[in-house]
Amino acid sequence: xxxxxxxxxxxxxxxxxxxxxxxxxxxxxxxxxxxxxxxxxxxxxxxxxxxxxxxxxxxxxxxxxxxxxxxxxxxxxxxxxxxxxxxxxxxxxxxxxxxxxxxxxxxxxxxxxxxxxxxxxxxxxxxxxxxxxxxxxxxxxxxxxxxxxxxxxxxxxxxxxxxxxxxxxxxxxxxxxxxxxxxxxxxxxxxxxxxxxxxxxxxxxxxxxxxxxxxxxxxxxxxxxxxxxxxxxxxxxxxxxxxxxxxxxxxxxxxxxxxxxxxxxxxxxxxxxxxxxxxxxxxxxxxxxxxxxxxxxxxxxxxxxxxxxxxxxxxxxxxxxxxxxxxxxxxxxxxxx
Amino acid sequence: xxxxxxxxxxxxxxxxxxxxxxxxxxxxxxxxxxxxxxxxxxxxxxxxxxxxxxxxxxxxxxxxxxxxxxxxxxxxxxxxxxxxxxxxxxxxxxxxxxxxxxxxxxxxxxxxxxxxxxxxxxxxxxxxxxxxxxxxxxxxxxxxxxxxxxxxxxxxxxxxxxxxxxxxxxxxxxxxxxxxxxxxxxxxxxxxxxxxxxxxxxxxxxxxxxxxxxxxxxxxxxxxxxxxxxxxxxxxxxxxxxxxxxxxxxxxxxxxxxxxxxxxxxxxxxxxxxxxxxx
Numbered sequence: 001x002x003x004x005x006x007x008x009x010x011x012x013x014x015x016x017x018x019x020x021x022x023x024x025x026x027x028x029x030x031x032x033x034x035x036x037x038x039x040x041x042x043x044x045x046x047x048x049x050x051x052x053x054x055x056x057x058x059x060x061x062x063x064x065x066x067x068x069x070x071x072x073x074x075x076x077x078x079x080x081x082x083x084x085x086x087x088x089x090x091x092x093x094x095x096x097x098x099x100x101x102x103x104x105x106x107x108x109x110x111x112x113x114x115x116x117x118x119x120x121x122x123x124x125x126x127x128x129x130x131x132x133x134x135x136x137x138x139x140x141x142x143x144x145x146x147x148x149x150x151x152x153x154x155x156x157x158x159x160x161x162x163x164x165x166x167x168x169x170x171x172x173x174x175x176x177x178x179x180x181x182x183x184x185x186x187x188x189x190x191x192x193x194x195x196x197x198x199x200x201x202x203x204x205x206x207x208x209x210x211x212x213x214x215x216x217x218x219x220x221x222x223x224x225x226x227x228x229x230x231x232x233x234x235x236x237x238x239x240x241x242x243x244x245x246x247x248x249x250x251x252x253x254x255x256x257x258x259x260x261x262x263x264x265x266x267x268x269x270x271x272x273x274x275x276x277x278x279x280x281x282x283x284x285x286x287x288x289x290x291x292x293x294x295x296x297x298x299x300x301x302x303x304x305x306x307x308x309x310x311x312x313x314x315x316x317x318x319x320x321x322x323x324x325x326x327x328x329x330x331x332x333x334x335x336x337x
Numbered sequence: 338x339x340x341x342x343x344x345x346x347x348x349x350x351x352x353x354x355x356x357x358x359x360x361x362x363x364x365x366x367x368x369x370x371x372x373x374x375x376x377x378x379x380x381x382x383x384x385x386x387x388x389x390x391x392x393x394x395x396x397x398x399x400x401x402x403x404x405x406x407x408x409x410x411x412x413x414x415x416x417x418x419x420x421x422x423x424x425x426x427x428x429x430x431x432x433x434x435x436x437x438x439x440x441x442x443x444x445x446x447x448x449x450x451x452x453x454x455x456x457x458x459x460x461x462x463x464x465x466x467x468x469x470x471x472x473x474x475x476x477x478x479x480x481x482x483x484x485x486x487x488x489x490x491x492x493x494x495x496x497x498x499x500x501x502x503x504x505x506x507x508x509x510x511x512x513x514x515x516x517x518x519x520x521x522x523x524x525x526x527x528x529x530x531x532x533x534x535x536x537x538x539x540x541x542x543x544x545x546x547x548x549x550x551x552x553x554x555x556x557x558x559x560x561x562x563x564x565x566x567x568x569x570x571x572x573x574x575x576x577x578x579x580x581x582x583x584x585x586x587x588x589x590x591x592x593x594x595x596x597x598x599x600x601x602x603x604x605x606x607x608x609x610x611x612x613x614x615x616x
Contacts, residue, residue: 018455025461029468153599155545157552158588161567165576165584176577270459274552278571292467292554300467304460311457 007323015316022308027080030297031073038063059096066090066298089302094294100302103287108269108306110179110283111276114200115268118207123261125208126215131250133216134223135242145220151213157274160206164278167202174202179282203279207272211264218260222253259318266314270307341530344608351608354600357593365414368407376400376408376561384580394582396566397573405561406586412562413544413594416478420543423482425489425536432493433520437501447494454487462546466555477550477557481543489535496528534605541598548591563587 042060071079083090089100126148133144151159168176180186180196226232226249235245264271269284276285284303291299345351374380379399380391387394393402435446453461465480466472500506501524509523525532544563550556551564552571570576570584 015455018452021452022456022460025456025464029464032468033470149599149603150596153596154592155548155595157549157567158592161571161576161584161588165579165581169576169579267457270457273459274549277552278576288463289553292463295467297467300463304463308456308460312455315455 004323008320011316011319015312018312019309022312023081023084023305024077026301026305026308027077030301033297062091062097084305089305090298092291092296092299094291094296094299100298103299104284104302104306107283107287110281111269111272111285114203114275114281114283115207115272116265118204118211118272119261119264119268122208122211123215123257123264126212127219127250127254127257129212130216130219131223131246131253134220134227135246135249141220144216148213148216148220151209152217154210154213156206156210156272157278159210160203160275160278163202163206175199177280199281203272203275203281206275206279215257215260219253219257222256223249226253259322262314262318262321263311266311267307269310341608345604348604348608350600351604354597354604357597358601361410361590361594362414364407365411369411372404372407374401374404376405380404384575384578384583386580387582393586394580396569396580396583397575398569402566402582402586405566406590409561409563409566409587410590412474412557412560413547413564415474416481416547416557416562417540417543419475419478420481420485420546421536421540423479424486424539424543425532426486427483428486428489428535429493429525429532431486432490433497433524435490436494436497437516437520437524439498439501443494443498447491450487450490453484454491458484458546459549462550463553463555466550472555472558474557474560474562477547478543481546481550482539485539485542485546489532489539492531492535493528496531497524500524500527534602538598538602541595544594545591548587563591567591 038060042056042063066083087101089104092098092100092103095103129144129148133141133148164176168174175181175198179199180192181199184192184195186192229252232245232249235248272283273285273288275281276283277289280286284306288300288303290296291303377400379395380401381395381399383395383397383399385391385395385399391401391403393406396402396405431446431450435443435450461484462480465484466477469476469480497520503523506519506523509519514523547556547562548564548567551562551568554568556562556565556568564587566587567584570580570587573583575581575583
């Protein structure tokens with residue numbers, strides 16, 4: 001086996017271990033809740049007067065079977081892992097008999113549509129801003145740096161609150177609630193698309209501004225470091241024009257920023273949970289919030305597992321890509337540590 | 338060290354951030370002494386606007402917002418303090434042990450740390466918070482603490498393993514000092530400033546984590562905190578009803594806390610790393 005193959009294999013094993021650890025946390029932690037989860041949920045339902053007689057017994061059986069509560073804990077975990085690998089996250093407590101995977105499937109497109117464009121655009125604009133600020137220096141740098149720092153250090157949900165108040169209440173330019181007009185149902189027409197975009201603007205902006213700020217701060221410090229490199233002085237003395245120099249700095253400062261981008265995409269699912277809650281925007285965050293409210297553990301566990309898997313996958317891909325791009329890393333990892 | 342302190346004291350960012358944080362701590366310590374009423378007791382109607390009696394108005398269930406702020410800042414700081422101490426303690430313990438002992442202990446501890454780092458913090462936070470029987474202030478602080486130590490552990494380990502080969506450590510070893518006392522007296526003092534900085538950052542991020550958990554509906558159950566105030570406001574539709582007095586105070590304070598912590602960090606960075614100190 002070549003060192004490269006061995007490196008890939010060790011990475012695969014490493015991420016499998018991490019996945020297993022995450023799955024174990026997912027499985028065991030909610031089982032620390034005192035009492036049998038099925039009894040708890042049935043008691044709560046009985047209180048709410050839901051599911052009488054036959055229906056209730058059927059629900060009871062579904063949950064008992066899913067949890068395998070009559071079997072030892074190790075078997076339960078094996079059962080859980082088996083279901084997980086088949087993409088079966090169980091049945092929701094709160095929305096019986098909906099499957100957790102169906103609930104997630106219906107809310108995840110909203111989250112992706114909100115986060116992915118914000119991450120990509122924020123990354124591009126932030127990096128450009130950062131490198132220009134570092135290069136221009138002086139007043140522009142100061143202004144850009146302070147503004148970026150302010151936006152990136154602002155907790156993103158606070159910015160969301162301020163934007164919601166400013167641009168949908170004080171200045172009623174944008175709707176304050178949901179992903180589309182509650183009167184309409186999702187369909188393909190210009191008016192619906194415009195309505196969706198109208199609802200989309202504020203949550204999108206609240207994420208975009210924070211992302212631009214964060215990227216700009218990171219890029220600026222990388223670029224300042226690059227500015228002191230010999231090649232910049234050399235290019236300046238040669239009289240190379242500004243744009244060319246900035247482009248060179250940009251390229252050299254890029255590698256860590258690419259990692260940042262990949263990590264941001266990995267944290268896509270879990271990164272904007274609170275934005276959705278503030279704007280009452282449909283998506284994983286709102287689903288999670290409802291699930292927590294209803295003590296709907298299968299949904300909570302399903303979402304936390306999904307968030308974890310996305311992050312693990314992004315990290316794994318970065319590791320592999322890095323080893324392809326940068327031979328030094330490969331050598332360091334596969335040689336002696 | 339004294340040069341370091343003098344440079345800090347003359348740093349503008351440090352002065353601003355340190356004063357803000359000091360004021361907040363004073364507010365949280367002295368405030369509840371001056372006003373001993375229960376902050377979770379209604380004094381008026383739903384969203385009464387600010388008045389001479391109720392300075393910052395009332396929230397959705399008629400609680401006095403200024404009074405809640407007096408107590409909430411304290412709760413948030415306490416949670417931050419507990420979480421910061423827990424995280425720093427675990428991080429330093431694992432970091433120094435791994436870095437000093439090396440070999441398989443190092444491999445095992447760092448392997449464990451890396452696994453925890455890879456799993457998103459918010460996931461562990463959510464899972465722990467839904468799983469505990471009661472979420473009081475201490476429990477929440479501990480939960481946040483046990484999820485945020487890995488970066489400290491990593492950095493402390495790196496510093497320890499480079500300090501381990503210094504001469505004074507060898508001297509201590511030859512004179513028969515025990516491992517524990519070597520770590521305590523020969524290694525820890527050399528990275529005290531770093532550990533302190535890490536602690537401050539842990540404290541700050543813990544306050545924000547508390548707020549995030551509260552917004553998800555997993556805040557402390559029996560007290561008021563900045564996060565809970567914001568959650569009450571959001572769930573009580575304060576923003577859409579235009580009751581700015583209900584959501585602005587916690588929003589502004591959370592922003593202020595995180596901003597001053599960042600300013601503090603960057604001023605510390607600047608003193609440590611003169612390269613950033615360009616005109």
